[in-house]
Amino acid sequence: MTLKELAIQPSARRDALTFCVFGVLVFAVTMFLFLSGFELPQAAWAIMYIASASLFLLGIAKLVEPPVSLMISPAQIRYEHRRGSWQFDWDNLIRFDIPRTHRGNELEELPYIGFRLKDIEPVLDTISPRLAVYLVSEQRHLLVAALRRELPPGSDYTPFYDIPTSYKTSSGKVYRGVQALFAVRCEQLRELLGYDLYVPASALDRPLDEFCPWLQEVQSHRHQVDQR
Incomplete structure (x- = not known):
């Protein structure tokens, strides 16, 4: 194992696109049912809209996370965050x-x-x-x-x-x-x-x-x- 620089990708970014796609699909199905005159209680419509928005926003939140969270080299460890970073030497x-x-x-x-x-x-x-x-x-x-x-x-x-x-x-x-x-x-x-x-x-x-x-x-x- 040769240590030059290792990039750690956060698990928080996993399935980001999946969440976005499901959010769009739920919204599309909701709009199709609504425009088709399908009758549902107001609470059900609200739940479907909220679910679609929540899934999409969760996917976006995952996507805006940095693709790399930790950079590990022979000299130091650096933590990357969308708001900045910190680092320290191994020594x-x-x-x-x-x-x-x-x-x-x-x-x-x-x-x-x-x-x-x-x-x-x-x-x-x-x-x-x-x-x-x-x-x-x-x-x-x-x-x-x-x-x-x-x-x-x-x-x-x-x-x-x-x-x-x-x-x-x-x-x-x-x-x-x-x-x-x-x-x-x-x-x-x-x-x-x-x-x-x-x-x-x-x-x-x-x-x-x-x-x-x-x-x-x-x-x-x-x-x-x-x-x-």
């Missing part, structure tokens, strides 16, 4: 795995792959503001789940929802605005779940329990390439 990576939370006496896997970094600063320097804002909002439910399951009952969650005015890295560099907000969220999730960055399962091309071993293999071959 900055401590570990990666499926994050888990406690549910009673058992551990429950979350639908993400998490990356724990040595230094978040390179990510803060490269992430687009639009993506930073989106991830803070999109991962809010992840934070809520972690707070409820990882902190003792009755804990004060208020500090986790405060909006920071700045964030200072270990090197002393100060970030403000959306970069500070994103940095604090990464720090919170690292404290609760053990990872800084999270990529949803829908952005991967295979199930999480297959993707992690595959990425470990990629990492090991990447080291072999570096040693040549």
Whole structure:
């Protein structure tokens, strides 16, 4: 296996055209029945119109997703999103795995792959503001789940929802605005779940329990390439 640059295509884009075609077909059938004078309750017509629109819009939503979600090279991993991207070097990576939370006496896997970094600063320097804002909002439910399951009952969650005015890295560099907000969220999730960055399962091309071993293999071959 030679690692040059691997492109991961998100499963979220699968069947995009199928959804669009089915949406158009449902709309066409609905219009044909309506123009033919076919009698149906108003609720039935509404359901058919809503179904056709929902299928078509879902297909469009899948189509606007980037064709590639992760670019993996011997030097770095880059996450691609329609709102921007972030990236980090392999040498900055401590570990990666499926994050888990406690549910009673058992551990429950979350639908993400998490990356724990040595230094978040390179990510803060490269992430687009639009993506930073989106991830803070999109991962809010992840934070809520972690707070409820990882902190003792009755804990004060208020500090986790405060909006920071700045964030200072270990090197002393100060970030403000959306970069500070994103940095604090990464720090919170690292404290609760053990990872800084999270990529949803829908952005991967295979199930999480297959993707992690595959990425470990990629990492090991990447080291072999570096040693040549």
